[in-house]
Amino acid sequence: MHTDWQHYNEREKTMSCQEMEELLGAYALGALNDVERKAADAHLAECPKCTHTLQQLQAIVDLFPLSVPAVDPPPRLKAQILARIQAEEAARLFPTQNAPTPTPVYRRNQATRWRTALLAASMLVLFLLLAATFAWNISLRQQVTQLSTRVAPPVIYQIHGIGNTATVTGQVIYYPQQNITVLRLYHLPALTGTQIYQGWLLQRQQPTSLGILNMQHGIATLDFQGNLNGFDTVAVSLERGPMASQNAPQGPIVALGMLKTRNAAGKDNA
Amino acid sequence: MQVGRERKQENMQSFRGGGFPAKPHPQDIPFSIEELSDEALMHALALGVLWSLEILYQRYARLLYSIAYRMVSDHQVAEDLLQDTFVSVWRNVGSYSSQSGSVRNWLVAILRHHAIDQLRKRRARADFKTTPVDELVTDESLTMPDAWEEAWKSIQGTQVRNALKLLSNEQRMVIELAYFQGWTHTEIADGYHIPLGTVKARMRLGLMRLKRLLEQMGGGR
Numbered sequence: 001m002h003t004d005w006q007h008y009n010e011r012e013k014t015m016s017c018q019e020m021e022e023l024l025g026a027y028a029l030g031a032l033n034d035v036e037r038k039a040a041d042a043h044l045a046e047c048p049k050c051t052h053t054l055q056q057l058q059a060i061v062d063l064f065p066l067s068v069p070a071v072d073p074p075p076r077l078k079a080q081i082l083a084r085i086q087a088e089e090a091a092r093l094f095p096t097q098n099a100p101t102p103t104p105v106y107r108r109n110q111a112t113r114w115r116t117a118l119l120a121a122s123m124l125v126l127f128l129l130l131a132a133t134f135a136w137n138i139s140l141r142q143q144v145t146q147l148s149t150r151v152a153p154p155v156i157y158q159i160h161g162i163g164n165t166a167t168v169t170g171q172v173i174y175y176p177q178q179n180i181t182v183l184r185l186y187h188l189p190a191l192t193g194t195q196i197y198q199g200w201l202l203q204r205q206q207p208t209s210l211g212i213l214n215m216q217h218g219i220a221t222l223d224f225q226g227n228l229n230g231f232d233t234v235a236v237s238l239e240r241g242p243m244a245s246q247n248a249p250q251g252p253i254v255a256l257g258m259l260k261t262r263n264a265a266g267k268d269n270a
Numbered sequence: 271m272q273v274g275r276e277r278k279q280e281n282m283q284s285f286r287g288g289g290f291p292a293k294p295h296p297q298d299i300p301f302s303i304e305e306l307s308d309e310a311l312m313h314a315l316a317l318g319v320l321w322s323l324e325i326l327y328q329r330y331a332r333l334l335y336s337i338a339y340r341m342v343s344d345h346q347v348a349e350d351l352l353q354d355t356f357v358s359v360w361r362n363v364g365s366y367s368s369q370s371g372s373v374r375n376w377l378v379a380i381l382r383h384h385a386i387d388q389l390r391k392r393r394a395r396a397d398f399k400t401t402p403v404d405e406l407v408t409d410e411s412l413t414m415p416d417a418w419e420e421a422w423k424s425i426q427g428t429q430v431r432n433a434l435k436l437l438s439n440e441q442r443m444v445i446e447l448a449y450f451q452g453w454t455h456t457e458i459a460d461g462y463h464i465p466l467g468t469v470k471a472r473m474r475l476g477l478m479r480l481k482r483l484l485e486q487m488g489g490g491r
Binding site for chain 2 (some may be wrong): 022024041069160162252
């Protein structure tokens with residue numbers, strides 16, 4: 001018996017295990033329509049047996065990408081993708097420029113249009129960079145004026161745990177008046193043996209050690225003289241210890257913070 | 271803010287725990303940030319760190335492009351799909367949850383979503399013309415002798431490929447149409463004039479046979 005689940009109505013009928021079993025292959029292959037999938041999801045939410053069978057079939061389907069003959073994307077594509085994202089970000093950060101958001105167009109033989117679009121995007125990015133540099137220059141002048149009359153507030157960036165340490169929270173705070181930066185983390189797992197937590201600053205992918213964090217009453221801290229200029233990320237790694245690792249982390253990264261965050265208003269915090 | 275990078279290095283010599291080493295040459299670094307787990311990269315991406323997207327691209331662009339090309343058989347469209355996939359990842363990274371599966375599967379799902387949209391539009395324009403069965407089951411990429419192995423050095427991929435070859439033509443056809451062409455089971459039944467129950471059974475039994483074959487080969491999960 002094959003039920004027509006295209007006309008499924010949740011209030012009228014629920015799917016049996018036998019009916020679900022018939023659909024499991026199509027479900028794993030993503031070959032159900034939305035209505036059928038909704039009916040199947042309702043059954044799976046209450047049926048561990050069918051869920052288990054589905055997981056087994058889904059694991060097989062998840063291997064299909066490995067069976068595909070390898071084809072390399074053109075080397076230029078990575079730069080195009082990053083340029084498109086940067087252009088969209090620039091347009092978002094400077095909405096008054098009315099920068100058009102690039103929309104995907106699926107047509108064959110559009111190399112010329114792509115080149116034109118890329119050229120336009122490049123010019124837009126260049127224009128936005130020049131505008132941003134000009135605005136930054138003005139902003140710096142204003143800051144110099146303000147610093148002569150009042151104390152600059154601390155600059156705060158958030159740090160978050162990752163993976164198994166997702167509950168970790170913290171901040172890195174730069175105090176301009178004292179020219180001191182303080183790193184502070186909460187809820188880090190307790191250390192065992194000679195293990196240490198080590199701080200890092202990164203410029204793109206190049207790490208620079210800040211040294212070992214001091215653990216007291218479950219709070220890890222580290223402070224240093226200086227600011228965060230020139231770096232885009234702060235990271236904390238769990239190291240074997242007892243000495244700090246040289247040059248780069250040897251253990252897993254447990255927390256990350258971006259030193260130039262995107263806030264809710266779409267403004268740049270750096 | 272007043273202290274530049276050179277002076278900061280000088281200032282940081284007094285750090286607790288071993289000080290601040292001179293910037294090493296990239297070749298001297300025993301650990302690369304590129305070794306971060308996929309989940310850690312997703313977390314960094316959620317914070318807006320663009321280089322984490324670059325690393326994900328380095329890891330998965332080839333796989334995703336290969337799937338895209340397998341699905342649409344057109345390099346220009348495959349490029350568009352790869353581009354749309356990574357832009358979607360950047361825009362929607364907050365929707366990723368490690369509890370719902372691996373980053374690789376999430377990326378593949380996004381790519382397939384875009385590709386299936388594209389294929390459906392293409393089918394609508396072509397007035398739903400079906401591919402002849404013979405053309406599907408003699409797909410060159412499935413029957414071509416081992417030339418592809420030179421380029422794709424995955425033992426697991428080899429096993430999956432070999433297992434797919436061992437399916438009946440009927441089972442392989444419905445799996446191929448559903449996964450790589452984005453057809454629903456009702457579309458396959460209508461397009462190829464096969465009873466819907468038969469399509470469902472071929473899908474389910476085909477996947478179960480694949481599972482057994484991969485277990486025998488030692489490649490199943």
